[in-house]
Amino acid sequence: MSLHPPAPARVVLLCGPSGSGKSLVAALSGLPVLRLDDFYKEGDDPTLPLVEESSDIDWDHPESWDAEVAVKAIAELCATGRTRVPVYDIAKSARTGEESLCIDRTPVFIAEGVFAAEIVEQCRELGVLADALCLTRGPLKTFRRRFVRDLREGRKSVPFLLRRGWRLMRAERSIVARQVALGAYGCDRDEALSRLTAAAAGRRGVALRA
Template sequence: MSIHPASPARVVLLCGPSGSGKSHVAARSGLPVLRLDDFYKEGDDPTLPLVAGSSDIDWDSPASWDADTAVEAIARLCATGATAVPVYDIGLSARTGEDTMSIGRTRLFVAEGIFAAEIVERCRELGLLADALCLTRGPFTTFRRRFVRDLREGRKSVPFLLRRGWRLMRAERAIVARQSGLGAHPCDRDEALGRLAAAATGRTVRTPAGDPARTTTPA
């Protein structure tokens, strides 16, 4: 495992409401992608939160996600170019194994997931952050995309998906506002791809805090 102490890799955190197209944008960037959804807690974890007034687990609460392990994985990728990551089955609400992610000699990668904004400040303090983006598509578009995707992938039961979809559609503006408040720059798909391309080619990108990001080394 090679270590690059003089030129550590950096991460672009990509968040946004469920169904906003994060995975698609991350794939189109051409950069290595760390799936932050693989860091969900398992379904039998006693710390999992419930939806208020319901017996449903609130998988859209940051408390359902293991932020500490996600940050550790990002830090290892930046420092060494490789890290172990869990393999998570959303339909089973369980980790089914472990894999190794390697970014090779690439000096930039994307970490995408609905909770990415929760770790913006921690990644910035560690000197790992190249940019942080919050992808927005509009409540009706994300509702449709989310439901079709989750139904196709068999993520949860249809009644659960409908209840969750309706709740998230009503909450989408508040979700974007929260993620923006945590330091993620709200943008559409084209702007997100433009900022990812700028970071990948080593151009200076303004961080959500307004300070120029350190120039990255082109992949």
């Protein structure tokens, strides 16, 4: 029996445009998942940004999200294997509760969300980063998948979803470019799953050099 405590866990940050398949890849990986979308600010927060020349809240702007609290949750998961996270209802734009997330002694877990690239450098500085991936699938495919999902889940009104979908489709290439510039590696689903397997096996150096 080993007397050494288990090594701290590390995180793979999984980002990409809304609708790019982050949740699917996270589920297929079999690794524990921290949903970064649960760290959105609430709809009555006065600091929420607005879409330019519009009264719509810009939920795709990093300032609509609480990066500080998200990083604290990641750091606690890495150090202790558990943390408390908010439960967020996107349709209501509100936190509806809180729950415990436990990853046991899993050496690697995923933190996935559209703003994951915003915290790549912070996680690297904390020494907890295993890899950072940005999913890409093409603007039109992403638009269709996002709209069908958001409509099915009743996330927002149809006019809002159409306005947002059109805006994001036109901006997708710049969104991906920004996330890659922040330190995420651009890849498709199959390559993402391959890198997740490498990270889980402890081959973090390979994953971060590419």
